[in-house]
Amino acid sequence: MAGYGELLRTPGVARIIAAQLxxxxxxxxxxxxxxxxxxHVTGSYGAAGLVLAATSVGQAIAGPVTSRWMGVWGMRRVLTLTLAVCATAIALLALLTLPLPLYMVLGFVAGLSTPPVQSAVRTIYPKMVTSRQLTPLFSLDASLQEIIWIIAPVLITFVALQAGTVPGLLLVVVILIGGGAWFIMSPELGRVRxxxxRRALGRVLVKPPVMLATATGFLLIGACSAVEAGVVASFGHSGLESGLVLAVFAVGSLAGGLSFGHIPIGRWAMARxxxxxxxxxxxxxxxxxxWWLGGSLLIAGIGIAPALAVMFAITSASVKFSETAEAYGWIGTGQLIGAAAGSAVxxxxxxxxxxxxxxIAGTLFAGVGLGVAAACVRWFPDLRGRDSSPIPDTEPVHTIT
Structure with a gap:
């Protein structure tokens, strides 16, 4: 914990972590x-599922595309544009009474314009800390994001049930605008370009570490989504046990990330x-x-944030700085598809x-991930004693002779 204290005392780090969260x-x-x-509006969970599916498709498409745009137009412009469009789409979804196809269109637009905050902040991190601090920072980031998954669902459910679903969606819009504006105004976004x-969209996936991070992210989040569905099915949507068991799952991930964040990343780190x-x-x-499920998921959770930290670190160390945002966008897309696949299976x-x-589905997803990590161990970079910062972009310098 002393190491994390030193990390958070680094100028700007605590602020940018709070803003991006x-x-x-x-x-x-x-x-x-x-x-x-x-x-609530349609009386059909099937209709709600179709709107959510359209939103997820939009998010999956947007991940690498909007992340890559940040290298063309700058982070602040892209984040501001996507934030405005996304907030408008969600507000219209809340305030208008529409036929189902138009709800799906708004959901798709909201997903397509989801601000690429995650790609932006993980591109900024290597420019804020020393190479020695970068891996612990990725681990801290992966751990603290569990706070979102512990608090956010409880908060939105409480507001929706007590005040109504329209105020619930409008609360999402308010936090989206407020949090997005705070992040966009962070000084680091102006200092880092x-x-x-110069490569075609998608070429970054040719790099084995990026492909492995995308594939293992798909399998890890697929396992988590399957388990979440299982917990809800075990205790019901309104059962207190569901929330408590899933909270224990997230707490395990938080504890694992904070405990393992200082451990150097070798080739077998992902498999372990x-x-x-x-x-x-x-x-x-x-x-x-x-009680059994809570204890089991506490153990399982201990490996989740550390595995995510490995994905971020091996990606950072394997691509040029100009490719980092797109690479993280692809990883995010893989995780979104994994979440959908895990829930469906x-x-x-x-x-x-x-x-x-x-x-059983969650165990199979995780088992396949273990198999992939073990079988492809030779393609995982060994970051022990090595700088995990992105590869600098270089280009010919024209001299006058």
Whole structure:
């Protein structure tokens, strides 16, 4: 913890972490707020699911595209434009009574214009700290984001149930604008300029560490989404146990990230972290008792934030600075698709064999991730004693002779 204290005393680090967490806080609220609102308006969870699907498709497309735009037009311009469009789309979703296809269009626009805060801040981090501090910073970032997933769903559910779904969505808009404005006005966004990438969109995926970070992110978040569906199926949407068990899952991730953040990242780091997740999720298969599930998910959670930190670090160390934002955009897209796949597979298995089917799905996702990390260990960079900052962009210098 002393190391994190030193890190947070580095000029600007505490401020930028707080600003980006606030700006990303709506990410933990929007899906649930849209689900509750559309179901309330239409009386159909199926309709709400279609709007959420359209939103997720928009987010998946936007990830690498808007992140790459930051190297063309600058971070502040892209973040301001996407923030304005996204806030407007969510506000219209809340205030207008529309047929389902138009709700889907607004959901798609809101997803497509989701501000690329995560890509921006992880591109900025290497310019704020020393190479020795970068890996702990990625770990701290991955750990603290669990606060979003602990507090945001509880907050939006409380507001939606007590005040209504329209105030719930408008609260998302207020936090989106306030947090986004705070992040956009951060001095670091003016000091750091992302060079224009000279490679075609998607070429960064040719780099094995980026592809591995995208693939393992897909599998890790797929496992988490399957487990979340299983917990809800085990105790019901309104069961107190659901919230408590999922909170324990997030607390495990927070504790793991803070505990392992200082450990240097070797080639086997991802496999070891996936092993922890797989062992914990395997235990969930054997009992649906709340205490058993809480203990099992606490163990599984310990590996999640550290695994995410490995993804961010190996990506940073493997690409040029001009490619970092796009690379993180692809990783985010992989995680979004993983979340959808995990929920879908879990849903089918819950209908077929009951809640335990979701835990089996989560274990399989994690097990495949462990297999990928172990089989591809030679392509994971060894960052022990090595600078994990992005590769500097260089270009020919014309001299007068």
């Amino acid at each position: 606030t700006a990303r806080f709506p990410n933990g609220m929007t899906s649930l707020a849209v689900l509750l609102h559309i179901e 992302i060079p224009r990438s 972290r996936f092993l922890i997740v797989t062992v914990g999720l395997t235990a969930t298969i054997f009992s649906l008792n709340a 879990a849903g089918f298995l819950i209908d077929g064999v009951g809640p335990q089917g979701a835990y």
